[in-house]
Amino acid sequence: MKILKNLISYCTVVFAAVLMLSCTQPVEEGITSFVPGEVENPVTISQAIIKDPNFSTLEKLMRLIQDAATTPEGRILANLNLPGNTTVFAPTDAAFKAYMNANNIADISKLPIATITNLVYNHLLTGKFLAADFSNGFVSTQASRGTGASKVFLSMYVNTTDGVQLNAVSKVVSSNLTLNNGVIHTVDAVINVPTVRDLIAMNPATSTFNTAINHGDTSTPTKVISIALSNATVSVTAFAPTNAAFSSVLLELDPTGLTTSVTQLTAVRVANMSRMQIVSTAASTPPISSDLFVPRSNTALQTLLAGSVGRVNFNGTLKTIKDPRARTANITPLDIQGSNGVVHTVDKVMLPVTL
Numbered sequence: 001m002k003i004l005k006n007l008i009s010y011c012t013v014v015f016a017a018v019l020m021l022s023c024t025q026p027v028e029e030g031i032t033s034f035v036p037g038e039v040e041n042p043v044t045i046s047q048a049i050i051k052d053p054n055f056s057t058l059e060k061l062m063r064l065i066q067d068a069a070t071t072p073e074g075r076i077l078a079n080l081n082l083p084g085n086t087t088v089f090a091p092t093d094a095a096f097k098a099y100m101n102a103n104n105i106a107d108i109s110k111l112p113i114a115t116i117t118n119l120v121y122n123h124l125l126t127g128k129f130l131a132a133d134f135s136n137g138f139v140s141t142q143a144s145r146g147t148g149a150s151k152v153f154l155s156m157y158v159n160t161t162d163g164v165q166l167n168a169v170s171k172v173v174s175s176n177l178t179l180n181n182g183v184i185h186t187v188d189a190v191i192n193v194p195t196v197r198d199l200i201a202m203n204p205a206t207s208t209f210n211t212a213i214n215h216g217d218t219s220t221p222t223k224v225i226s227i228a229l230s231n232a233t234v235s236v237t238a239f240a241p242t243n244a245a246f247s248s249v250l251l252e253l254d255p256t257g258l259t260t261s262v263t264q265l266t267a268v269r270v271a272n273m274s275r276m277q278i279v280s281t282a283a284s285t286p287p288i289s290s291d292l293f294v295p296r297s298n299t300a301l302q303t304l305l306a307g308s309v310g311r312v313n314f315n316g317t318l319k320t321i322k323d324p325r326a327r328t329a330n331i332t333p334l335d336i337q338g339s340n341g342v343v344h345t346v347d348k349v350m351l352p353v354t355l
Contacts, residue, residue, distance in 0.1 A: 003092055005295065011089075017353065021121075026313040030091050035089050042179070043179060043180050044082075044180060045081070045179055045182050045184060046062075046077045046078075046143040047081065047179075048177060048179055048184055049062070049080075049088075049184070050077075051077070054094075054095075054186075055090055055092065055093070056143065057091075057093045057096040057097075057220045057246050058090055058091060058120070059077075060094070060109060061076050061108065061109065061120050062076050062080075062120060063077065064113065064116055065117050067260045068113045068117075071282075074117075074203035074285060076121075077122070079132030080181070080182075080196065081181075081183065082312040083181055084130070084181045084182065085127050085128040085182050086124055086125070086126065086127070086181065087124070087125040087126075087128060087129045087182055087184075087185070088123060088124055088181035088183070088184045088185070088186045089123045089124075089128060089166060089170065089185050089191060089321050090123065090185065091123065091170070091173070091187050091188075091190045091191075092184050092186060092188070092338050093185075094188075095129075095170075095187065095188055095189050095190050096190055096245075098189065098190075099189065099190035099192075101322075104156075115140065118143045118144070118154075118339070119190070119192075120145070121141065121142040122141050122154065122156070122190050122191055123141070123187075124141060124142040124143075124190055124194075125139060125140070125141055125142065125156075126140075126142060128177050128182050128183050130175070130185065131172060131176055134158045134160050135158070136157070136159055136161070137157070137158060137206075138155045138156065138157055139155070139156050139158055139255060140153040140154070140155060140156075140236075140337070141153060141154050141156050143193055145337065145338075145340075146234075146286065146341055147325070150286050150331070152335070152342075153217065154338060154339060155194065155199060155336045155337045156191065156194070157203060159271065164185070165217050166187065166191050167191050167192065167194055167198070167202055168201070168202045170187045170191045171187060171188050171190065172185045172186065172187055173186050173187065173188045174244075176185035185284075190320060192337070193339045194339065195214075195230040195232070195339055195340050195341075196229045196230070196236045196238050196340055196341040196343055197226050197230040197338075198338065199338045199343050200213070200229065200232075200238060200343060203240075203307050203336070204221065204345075205242055205243065205345060206241070206242065206243070206343075207243060207244065208241075208246040208247075209240050209241055209243075209277070211261075211262055212226050212231070212262045212270050212273060212274050213264050213274050214244065215262055215267055215270045216272075216274040216275075217267075217271070218267045219266075219267035219268045220271070224276070224316045225271065225274050225275060226272075228278065228280055228292055228304055229278065230340070231280070231340060232332060232340050234280050234281065234282065234283055234340065234341075235280070235282065235283055235284075235285050235287045235341055236278065236279070236280050236287060236338075236340050236341030236342075236343065237279040237281075237284060237288040237341055237342055237346070239279075239329070239344055239345075239346045239350070240277060240343050240345050240346065241346055241347075241350075242345050242350065244252070244347070245254060245347050245348050245349050246262060247307075247350070249348070249349040249351070250262070250286055251268035253265075253355070262334045269355050273349060273351060273353055273355060274304075275303055275304035275310065275312060275352075276303050276304075276305050276323065276349075276350040276351060276352060277303070277346075277350055278303055278304045279301045279302065279303055279304075279346070280304060287340075287341040288342065289333075290333035290335050290344075292294045292316070293317070293319065293333065294316050294317055295316070296314060297315055297317045297318075298314070298315055299313070299314045299316075300312070301314045301321075303350070308324075309324060309352045309353060311324065312324075312350055319331040319332075319333060321350065323347065323351050323352070324351075324352055324355060327348060327350070328348070329346040329347055329348035329349075329350060330346065330348070331344050331345075332344060332345045332346070332347075
């Protein structure tokens with residue numbers, strides 16, 4: 001009788017364990033849907049997201065990605081339920097609602113699955129990072145551009161001056177939910193997938209270039225330079241001059257030292273100057289990330305400034321570019337990756353012969 005009683009108790013425990021696993025573990029076809037209350041003690045990222053009703057939109061989008069996956073790598077909820085180390089910046093439902101309102105999106109789940117996928121993966125980092133681990137600078141997300149050998153992971157700018165701010169739009173409001181396969185930080189806004197234009201604007205090291213672009217854009221009825229840098233149908237490579245490079249070129253153009261800001265120059269001159277830093281090609285031609293420096297060495301690149309006056313010579317081996325005035329800039333190959341291209345910094349502003 002005692003043996004039978006113990007056997008019944010044992011079976012009850014096993015059954016309960018199996019039931020819990022069936023509710024919380026991903027299976028080959030996906031993840032069984034269940035109400036948040038069924039996960040009492042979440043131990044993985046997937047379980048924590050599913051349990052918290054404030055993450056219902058994020059969960060919904062992850063399920064869409066999982067259902068559309070054609071390879072094991074794409075089964076996002078299943079993978080976030082397995083051992084590993086991932087950092088998730090999780091937007092609340094309120095954050096998604098604000099994002100939809102700001103972008104005139106009636107139903108975010110109706111966006112193309114490729115758009116949803118990159119948007120969600122833009123909130124994931126490989127590795128476990130607590131809030132205190134971050135410092136000012138770029139990190140790579142799990143959002144990507146390209147396929148195969150051309151695949152790169154997109155960049156995110158982290159600013160820790162006041163808490164943890166991401167891409168200048170989203171802030172961590174609750175941090176360090178530590179789980180056995182990573183950590184979740186709750187954020188107050190959806191982190192948009194950045195374009196090259198966004199990356200230049202959010203980087204303090206290229207703030208003067210950002211000012212130059214804005215000033216140059218006032219020379220035309222539409223913001224031609226910003227539009228080119230945000231164009232999703234082309235490949236953009238930006239050789240972004242540092243703030244020190246702009247200080248140097250202003251002194252070069254005005255040895256008196258009276259010109260201390262690009263906004264003191266005419267918008268047309270600054271527009272031409274800004275266009276000289278940007279190469280835009282057909283989408284079929286990959287942006288010039290550092291792995292393409294040597295293959296693209298000693299190449300004449302056409303910048304946004306039309307015609308031969310806007311051509312620069314690129315030497316990937318030496319990591320330099322030379323303008324029509326035979327002035328040479330050194331490239332720091334940072335590989336700051338956006339959805340439509342890449343940003344490197346340079347120590348000299350490229351100029352046409354006539355500015």
